[in-house]
Amino acid sequence: MKSWIEIPIDSDFSLANVPFGVCSFPSSSTLTSTTLAPCTPRCCTAIGNHAIDLHLLAEAGLLDNLLMTTESDERCCGEIITNFHPRIVFSQPTLNEFMSCEKHVWVAVRNRLISLFLDSSSSSSSNNNDIQIATIQADNRLQQNSALQSQCMHPLSTTLYHLPASIGDYTDFYSSREHATNVGIMFRGRDNALQPNWLHLPVGYHGRSSSVYPSLASSATTSENDCERNLVGGEKMSTVRRPCGQLQVDPLDPAKGSIYGPCKLMDFELEVAFFVGGPTNTDNEQDHNQQHQQQPRGRPLTLPEAQDRIFGYVLMNDWSARDIQKWEYVPLGPFTSKNFATTISTWVVTSMALEPFRCETSAGVQGGGGEPTPLEYLKDPNYGSYDVNLSVSIQPSSTSASTQICTSNLKHMYWSSAQQLVHHSVTGCPMNAGDLLASGTISGKEQHN
Numbered sequence: 001m002k003s004w005i006e007i008p009i010d011s012d013f014s015l016a017n018v019p020f021g022v023c024s025f026p027s028s029s030t031l032t033s034t035t036l037a038p039c040t041p042r043c044c045t046a047i048g049n050h051a052i053d054l055h056l057l058a059e060a061g062l063l064d065n066l067l068m069t070t071e072s073d074e075r076c077c078g079e080i081i082t083n084f085h086p087r088i089v090f091s092q093p094t095l096n097e098f099m100s101c102e103k104h105v106w107v108a109v110r111n112r113l114i115s116l117f118l119d120s121s122s123s124s125s126s127n128n129n130d131i132q133i134a135t136i137q138a139d140n141r142l143q144q145n146s147a148l149q150s151q152c153m154h155p156l157s158t159t160l161y162h163l164p165a166s167i168g169d170y171t172d173f174y175s176s177r178e179h180a181t182n183v184g185i186m187f188r189g190r191d192n193a194l195q196p197n198w199l200h201l202p203v204g205y206h207g208r209s210s211s212v213y214p215s216l217a218s219s220a221t222t223s224e225n226d227c228e229r230n231l232v233g234g235e236k237m238s239t240v241r242r243p244c245g246q247l248q249v250d251p252l253d254p255a256k257g258s259i260y261g262p263c264k265l266m267d268f269e270l271e272v273a274f275f276v277g278g279p280t281n282t283d284n285e286q287d288h289n290q291q292h293q294q295q296p297r298g299r300p301l302t303l304p305e306a307q308d309r310i311f312g313y314v315l316m317n318d319w320s321a322r323d324i325q326k327w328e329y330v331p332l333g334p335f336t337s338k339n340f341a342t343t344i345s346t347w348v349v350t351s352m353a354l355e356p357f358r359c360e361t362s363a364g365v366q367g368g369g370g371e372p373t374p375l376e377y378l379k380d381p382n383y384g385s386y387d388v389n390l391s392v393s394i395q396p397s398s399t400s401a402s403t404q405i406c407t408s409n410l411k412h413m414y415w416s417s418a419q420q421l422v423h424h425s426v427t428g429c430p431m432n433a434g435d436l437l438a439s440g441t442i443s444g445k446e447q448h449n
Contacts, residue, residue, distance in 0.1 A: 001119075002119040002121075005117060005153075006048060011048050013046040013047055019046055019347040019353070020043065020098070020350070021162075022044065022095060022346070023044040023159050024040060024041045024162065026038060041162045042055040042090065042092070042093065043090040043092060045113055046347055050153045050156065051155075052154075056151050058089075058090045059087060063090070066109060066112055067081070069104055069107045069108060099165060111136050114136050115138055116142045118137075163213070165434040167434055167435070168432050169206070169432070169435045170209040171206055171424060171437050171438070172338075173437065175413050175414055175415040175439050176440060176442045178412050202419055204420070204440075212343075215343045215346065216239070216343070240341045240343070244261060244262045244263070245328075246259070246260060247261050248326060263322075263323055263337075264323055265321065267320045269318040270390055270408060270441060271315075271317070271440060272438070273315075273344060274313045274314075274437055275348060275435070276309055276310070277310070277311030277312075280298070281431055297428060298429050303380050312350040319342065320337060357386045357387045359384060359385060361411055362411055382418075384416065387410070389407065392404070392407075408442045412443060412444045
């Protein structure tokens with residue numbers, strides 16, 4: 001589908017994407033008639049080479065009277081959504097308020113944004129990935145308002161990006177079978193590569209949300225100190241500081257104890273993470289004897305509920321201090337070796353945008369061939385992942401050139417995102433909008449994966 005603004009053919013931000021993020025515009029000279037200062041973070045989307053200020057679109061009334069969609073194909077059914085206030089939601093410095101809405105609101109906002117940038121002369125689709133867009137009618141109100149365009153559209157190259165959400169909790173899973181097998185072979189040999197529980201449940205551990213930072217690769221540089229102070233979560237993220245900790249004196253003999261020093265084996269982990277959205281899974285039927293409690297109890301999510309609670313995905317690098325990890329991880333797993341820095345991309349790609357790329361996982365099916373079948377609460381009737389190519393390149397500080405060192409694909413996931421979320425909530429753990437759940441390292445079967 002064609003837009004009335006220029007979108008480069010190789011752009012990550014076509015009308016088939018429409019991600020959500022939080023931005024500020026420190027170098028802008030056009031933000032004059034707005035309630036938010038240029039350095040104030042606000043909710044945005046990205047179209048082509050532009051960051052689009054959703055706060056200003058909402059102030060202009062372009063996000064009013066959103067239409068409900070049907071559950072089957074996300075097409076508009078004519079009913080106007082009530083109890084959604086875009087002027088409030090999109091003036092926030094995080095996406096949490098928007099994330100906390102139900103999925104039909106996310107779909108309606110995304111559809112409206114597509115319609116505002118859709119060329120009215122574009123009436124049909126030639127790409128299977130654009131089938132959903134083909135059902136959306138163009139809305140030319142923004143196209144005909146050049147004054148609003150100059151206010152709300154900003155070059156990505158001069159935009160400052162912030163953490164997209166206030167992250168209450170962060171959990172890192174271990175969901176790639178290929179990766180778990182590779183690690184297991186290194187520690188226990190090929191015959192005992194997977195631990196006995198691995199094929200029965202999504203293995204995970206709690207991380208530190210306080211050290212999740214926006215990726216430097218996603219952010220424009222600025223000398224505006226006021227803008228730096230406005231970064232969500234505090235300090236402006238520039239570089240990852242090499243951590244210090246306890247190191248094993250003799251790698252072959254743990255009995256010789258440890259010394260204190262800087263990490264010498266800093267590593268990266270290629271992951272994909274998703275943000276939880278929707279209302280918190282609380283139990284509405286409180287015990288009469290517990291009515292005095294301020295905090296509602298959580299309840300387990302079902303698979304269909306979990307699928308509608310996945311707001312969107314980001315790339316993640318879970319920085320790891322391997323030598324610190326080797327000494328500390330027995331018996332409870334990594335601790336300080338993982339709590340110093342986790343970086344994520346700042347644009348959140350919605351589950352709706354990824355749906356055309358749904359595919360089988362590299363496992364194909366769960367169970368069969370003598371392997372365990374997931375328990376009933378983990379059985380996913382829509383079991384699968386997404387065909388998304390991933391890669392890692394390293395660029396030394398001494399050169400402007402980068403070298404690709406590995407590739408992978410999001411389909412190399414044994415446990416799906418919905419299964420991760422369901423298992424996380426199985427005990428009644430409340431899952432809140434803005435919680436971040438990561439895949440763990442995604443490895444493939446080939447050496448370069």
